[in-house]
Amino acid sequence: MYLPNDASKARLREAEIASRNFAELATALSKGEVTRRDFIKWGLATSSGLLVPVHGLTPFSSSAYAAVFDIPTGLPPSPLFGVQPFTQPMPRFDVLPRKTFTFGAGVMDPIPAFPGAPGPDPTEQANVTQQPVPAVLGGGTGPIEGRPPGPIWAHQQWAGFPPRMAVEVTQEGAKPNTVYNPGVPSSLNSGIDASRPFRPAFHPDLPDQGPLALWTFNGTLPPKLLIGRYHESILFRHHNRLPDDPTRNGGFGIHTISTHEHNGHHGAENDGFTGAYFFPRQYYDYHYPICHGGYNTINLDAAEPRCGTPTDAGGIENVQGDFHETMSTHWFHDHMFSFTAQNVYKGNAGMFNIYSSLDRGNEEMDDGVNLRLPSGSAKSYGNLDYDVNLMLADKAWDADGQLAMDIFDFDGFLGDVMTVNLVYKPFFEVERRKYRFRILNAAVARFFKLALSDASPMVQIANDGNLLPNPVVLNTLDELGIAERYDIVIDFSRYSIGSKVWMVNLAEHENGRRPKEDLSLREALSGSSNDPCVGRFLEFRIVRDPARPDVSQVPEQLIVNPDLTTIPVAAQRTFEFGRGAKQNSTDPITSFLGPWGIKVDGATMLAADFGRVSAAPRFGTREVWTLRNGGGGWDHPIHIHFEEGQILARDGKASNVPAWERGRKDVYRLHPGGSVTLTMQFRDFGGMFMEHCHNTTHEDNAMLLRWEIDDAGGAFLRPLPTPIPTPQGVKFVPPDEILPTAFR
Structure with a gap:
């Protein structure tokens, strides 16, 4: 192996x-x-x-x-150059700077547009101001913004949700970070001095990653954290500063990108559609309204304080929508067609904490609404003191220590080195109190199953972006599929100062199709597994008592699901995920023939083609979708963009749905030969979205389909035309194919 x-x-x-x-x-x-x-x-x-x-x-x-x-990595063993595990501190995420938005005031100045002039104010429709295109990209001129032009791809609800905060990032090659902001003092970041440059390395004693090996947000480590709160709309400008020449990629990855805010409730023009990618020297303005689902149909008088956003003064600003739809932990990553796995693995991934009147991020504020989850109290909202983001990913590197990937393993790439927050097997100092950990599986194909080394309990409070109806106490978490997020609370007050406890991975892989087996804690700690990513990977060091009493809580009720039983089911659809796909289109841009595919409503198993419309639910309706695994030899974590769903049944039975899957979700694990039946609504926004396996190797080869809401009013057409990006501009073409059952 x-x-x-x-x-x-x-x-x-x-x-x-x-x-x-x-x-x-x-x-x-x-x-x-x-x-x-x-x-x-x-x-x-x-x-x-x-x-x-x-x-x-x-x-x-x-x-x-x-x-x-x-060999799952396709490489010799990754050299460690003598580095031992648990010899470096785990860095907190790097908090992205936010700037209050004011049109015409140079708001987009912090990171100038290529090649050096301050960027223009954002516009409802794409900015088609022309600039020179380098010869390697075909020459001539092209637009400065890579967003598809015209009213169809204009920002939806632009007037209703005018940008209030601006966040600007680049995508570029690795370089030292001289402006690291962990959002907490050094004492809460394991002693890391944030004023010193943070090297682009997986360990202080490992080589720096070169600018062609690692492509990250702003070109730096640690990974980035976006902070938002409900109804404080964010304008997220993403500059592409990757090399003009696509061959300058360090052996894998592509220089065109599309940023998916997973699983944002906003229009498709801001979703990171796989075919809406943009080129070096361009930027793309993403508009994130951060609104509750049903904002234009439910709670229109904004009388419900549980549907609210925290104010700077410590109060609540009530807003429209359904408080049951409150979200908390998102992430954002590349979604380039057939290159998602390579680009995300290469560093295009960050996390997004969303704060609300319910999940405020201030544990001391007792206003009858705030859940008071572990966080801190210095600010009115968004305290990170005891609210910690963890990004788990397996990596591999070559003999020179540079990040490497086998792009020819279509079953799913696996690395042989565990990283947390993009560093190798770190330690993290904690106080004797409760902590909240927002855990993201950012791997390509690896599942994780987590436990603490002493088998002590953890409390799961969220699955994906959504808090559960009730917390679940577990000694071992369920397998964490790729792109799933588990929020857990660990109470370190049960340990003495000076003691240590480790987070342990129990899921053993021998290939990227699925976990081979889940080991017992004893087996995983024994070191007998052939899988080098099994066992201890994060060391907690209990270093002191907290300076203030821990008043944080884990309430018996968190966020109850919305009741959809009174909403008629407009349609039922079945999607089967498996191998042996066919391709009806030969379009070299929109389609790709790979071993993986999706069968819709019992028809032919088809490979990915973002020009094909596979489903088109009507705006304002509810549907029931059944996701089915077409084989017993693989495991698929299926992601449906835009809307969260509620699982009605596993393998046809409601009783098979475990407690930790009874909240709303956006990634649905399909066990070998199994099925998931879910229900969801289609409201508020429209456009073309995606459904795919989030084993990103499967997605890229080619287990992905397009679905759309194209009767949402405004400039929408039925069906929508497909964007075809080039450096010289985006053109639109009719869909390659429309499945007979798409429009119901």
Whole structure:
């Protein structure tokens, strides 16, 4: 399975040769000398060797060590250069600066537009002001904003939710961070001195990542944290400062990006649609209204304080909508068509904490509405003292310590090194009190199953972006699928000062299709697993008593689900996820033929084509969708964009839905051969959205479909035209295909 460090020299040498051959194929792919369709046509598999002539790439299998290609990383073991686990502090996320929005006041000045002038104020429709396009991208001129132009892709509800805060970021290669803001003092960040430059390295004793190996928000570590509160609309300007030349990618990743705010309740123009990507030297203005679902149909008099946003003065500003739809923990990441896995793995991922009158982020404020979850109290909202974001991801690097990836494993890439907040197996200092941890699985294909090393209890309070109806006490969490978020509370008051406890991964993988098995805690701690990402990966050091009494709470009731039983079911749809997909379109831009696909309502299993309309629920309706796993050899975490759903049944039975899945969700685990039936509404906004497996290798190869709400009024057409981005501008074309059952 994983190649051990003590493997024979011949086997290690063969693995190095294999990885170099893979790198040459990746370079040829980025230059356009071959296409991913060629790899499928050739029948490349992870058990085959590859020979790469300069021209006319051809596969062959003659290696005495052909099994080297069964290594999940596709690489020799990642060298650790003598680094030991738990010898560096875990950094808190880097809080993105926010600026109060004022049109015409140079609000977008903090990060100037390429190549150096202050950026223009945002506009409802895309800014099509022209700029020169470099020769490597075709020359001529093109728009400064990569958002598709015109009224169809204008910001919905722009007048109703005018931007109140501006956040500006770049996407660029790795560099030191000289403006790190953890949002807490050093004493609450394990002693890290934020005034010192933070190197782009997975450990102080590991090499710095080069600017072609790691592409992050602002080009720096730690990962970024966006702070928002309800009805404080954010204008999120994302500059693409990646290399003009697509071959300058360090062996994987592509320089076009599309930012998905997972699972934001806003129009599709701000969703990061997989086909709405933008190019180097362009920016894209995303508009996040941060509103409750049903804001234009429920609680219109804003009389319900539980549907509110925290004010700076400590009060509540009541707003319209359904407080049952309150969200808390989101994340944002790249969604480039057929390159999501590579770009997210390369560093395009951050987290987003959303604060409300219910989930305020101030544990001392007792106003009868605030849940008083662990957080802190210095600010009226959004305290991070005891509210900690954790991004879990497995990585791999080459002999030089540079991030590396096997892009030819279509089952799912696995790394052999565990990271938390993009550093290798750190420690985190805690006080003897309760902490809230917002845990994100940001891996490509790896599932995690978490426990504490002493088997002591944790309290799960949220699943995905939504607080549960009731907290659930668990000694072992359920498997955490890719893109799922589990918010948990750990009470460290049960430990003495000077003691340690570890977070442990119990889920063992041998390939990217699904976990092989979940080990017992004893087995995971024994070190006997062949999977190097099993076992301890985060050390908690209990260092002191808190300076203030811990008054935080975990109430017996958190946020009850909205009652949808009185809303008629307008349609029922079935989506089956499996292998052996066909492709009806040959469009090289919108479609991709891969081994994975989706079958809609019992028709043909089809590969991804963002020009195809697979479902078009009507605006203002409710539907019931059944998601089915078409095979027993794989596990699919399915993500439906835009709307949260409620799981009605697992494998046809409501009794199979565990307590930690009884809140609203946006990622639905499909166990091998299993199914999930859910219900959701389609309100407030419209446009084209996606549904896909969030094993991002499966998504890219090609388990993804487009669905749309195209009768939401305004400029919408039925069906919507497909955007085709180029550096010289975006054009629109009719859909490649419309499935017969799409419009009901």
